[in-house]
Amino acid sequence: MAPLGSRRARVLALPAGLALTASLGFLPAGAATAAELSDAPTAATAADGPKLSYVVNVGGGRWTADSVRRSIAAAGGSVVQSYDQIGVIVVHSQNPDFAKTIRKAKGVVSAGSTRTAPLSAQTDDSIGEGSQALTPAEIKAASQAAADGQDPLEPLQWDLPAIKADKAHQKTLGSKRVTVGIIDTGVDDTHPDLAPNFDAAASANCVGGKPDTTPGSWRPKAGESDHGTHVAGTIGAAKNGIGVTGVAPGVKLAGIKVSTPEGFFYTEAVVCGFVWAAEHGIDVTNNSYYTDPWMFACKNDEDQKALIEAVTRATRYAEKKGAVNVAAAGNEGYDLAGDSILDESSPNDSTPGGREIDPKKCFDFPAMLPGVVTVSATGAKDLKASYSNYGLGVIDVAAPGGDSTKYQPPQAPANNGLILSTTVNGGYNYKAGTSMASPHVAGVLALLKSTHPNASPAALKALLSAQADERACAPYDIDGDGTNDAVCEGGKQKNGFYGAGIVDALDAVRK
Numbered sequence: 130m131a132p133l134g135s136r137r138a139r140v141l142a143l144p145a146g147l148a149l150t151a152s153l154g155f156l157p158a159g160a161a162t163a164a165e166l167s168d169a170p171t172a173a174t175a176a177d178g179p180k181l182s183y184v185v186n187v188g189g190g191r192w193t194a195d196s197v198r199r200s201i202a203a204a205g206g207s208v209v210q211s212y213d214q215i216g217v218i219v220v221h222s223q224n225p226d227f228a229k230t231i232r233k234a235k236g237v238v239s240a241g242s243t244r245t246a247p248l249s250a251q252t253d254d255s256i257g258e259g260s261q262a263l264t265p266a267e268i269k270a271a272s273q274a275a276a277d278g279q280d281p282l283e284p285l286q287w288d289l290p291a292i293k294a295d296k297a298h299q300k301t302l303g304s305k306r307v308t309v310g311i312i313d314t315g316v317d318d319t320h321p322d323l324a325p326n327f328d329a330a331a332s333a334n335c336v337g338g339k340p341d342t343t344p345g346s347w348r349p350k351a352g353e354s355d356h357g358t359h360v361a362g363t364i365g366a367a368k369n370g371i372g373v374t375g376v377a378p379g380v381k382l383a384g385i386k387v388s389t390p391e392g393f394f395y396t397e398a399v400v401c402g403f404v405w406a407a408e409h410g411i412d413v414t415n416n417s418y419y420t421d422p423w424m425f426a427c428k429n430d431e432d433q434k435a436l437i438e439a440v441t442r443a444t445r446y447a448e449k450k451g452a453v454n455v456a457a458a459g460n461e462g463y464d465l466a467g468d469s470i471l472d473e474s475s476p477n478d479s480t481p482g483g484r485e486i487d488p489k490k491c492f493d494f495p496a497m498l499p500g501v502v503t504v505s506a507t508g509a510k511d512l513k514a515s516y517s518n519y520g521l522g523v524i525d526v527a528a529p530g531g532d533s534t535k536y537q538p539p540q541a542p543a544n545n546g547l548i549l550s551t552t553v554n555g556g557y558n559y560k561a562g563t564s565m566a567s568p569h570v571a572g573v574l575a576l577l578k579s580t581h582p583n584a585s586p587a588a589l590k591a592l593l594s595a596q597a598d599e600r601a602c603a604p605y606d607i608d609g610d611g612t613n614d615a616v617c618e619g620g621k622q623k624n625g626f627y628g629a630g631i632v633d634a635l636d637a638v639r640k
Contacts, residue, residue: 183222185231201220219401246478267285304582307575335399357384359558365377425472453574455568506565519615526632531548550565
């Protein structure tokens with residue numbers, strides 16, 4: 130994962146001192162399910178280099194993949210998992226020249242290492258979410274302010290009325306036939322606000338690049354991030370008389386864990402997550418992360434090009450199978466439609482080096498991939514959050530992600546400008562970031578799917594944009610120092626800060 134202050138699932142420091150968490154070809158479908166390979170020939174080459182993970186993208190069909198698997202073995206690689214549906218093979222190898230060698234094999238479109246640190250040597254001391262715990266006084270005040278029909282902490286959730294979710298709940302809470310997959314750090318399904326809606330059969334641990342369905346494998350372990358659990362609560366915390374309420378509190382939730390214990394979201398895990406979602410009835414996926422170790426992966430680099438290709442194939446496969454994919458735009462305050470961006474954190478699993486990239490050629494993915502709904506964050510005053518990335522033609526819609534209370538204070542009884550949701554061990558806390566905005570959009574899409582059960586992903590995305598509440602550009606001086614902090618380009622119907630607008634949950638439940 131990224132160093133402190135630079136990514137969705139990570140601490141984001143605001144000036145006020147408030148910590149926040151913040152196209153390539155698609156292969157025709159092959160086999161119906163992922164096939165684990167154990168019959169590949171023994172590697173003919175011995176290598177003693179660092180053990181790395183790779184993705185090998187195959188062109189052609191199943192017979193080509195069989196040939197490539199033999200070439201992988203000959204090049205000193207061992208197959209971890211072969212996703213023949215999309216022509217992506219996950220490989221481990223200690224041959225330092227494995228990628229160069231396998232790229233020359235017949236049937237290989239691209240191949241690259243998914244990391245720059247050995248499999249056994251990833252460390253990251255900056256893990257953290259920048260969470261703020263609820264105080265007993267806040268809990269008591271919220272409970273006293275709760276109206277009939279509200280969960281006890283709902284008065285502190287200013288984000289629900291911001292997208293009219295409170296009014297939507299008067300019509301419907303969403304359908305149990307709709308499932309949202311949280312591709313993230315894991316979901317603590319033992320939480321009393323999540324357990325009623327959790328679907329264990331649709332959940333898995335994909336961290337190693339192939340699905341592990343051991344019961345509970347999708348949960349964060351002790352000391353691991355609660356990021357995915359917070360995201361899950363925003364999407365679908367049950368309306369059950371306790372705690373908080375999700376945007377779509379009647380839909381099903383699935384946990385798809387793709388983050389290592391150190392907090393890295395590597396390509397093989399992300400690919401596994403999307404393929405798992407595609408084949409287990411997931412209607413919406415939420416993706417509040419970028420794929421490590423590159424904040425922006427560039428197509429002119431052979432390794433990075435392969436990572437983009439693999440995840441692109443996986444997202445398209447998930448959409449082909451009926452899922453709408455939603456992703457957070459990022460917390461660095463970048464203009465993703467600008468001419469250049471200084472990326473100082475990549476690669477984040479070894480030694481980062483500053484590099485200037487062109488965001489038209491280098492991508493934060495999955496957020497910037499074709500077909501993915503890209504979400505910017507707003508605060509309690511419906512303005513772009515101070516940290517949120519933006520960009521005309523990149524941002525599709527906006528949603529509450531929270532901001533410093535100094536910049537965008539909410540109306541009472543809410544008194545915290547961040548997003549309140551579930552955390553591990555049955556608790557609740559505040560976080561902010563585009564990580565928190567994206568699940569609001571996933572929740573609205575779940576309500577849309579509940580209202581229009583036969584709608585295709587394309588139709589759902591069109592409805593989402595058409596129903597969004599338009600918000601025009603305006604001078605943006607979020608810290609009030611007399612200087613514009615970012616430039617919003619575009620008109621009221623589509624612009625770089627808000628895309629088509631702030632999503633509307635009430636419209637989503639109107640037929």
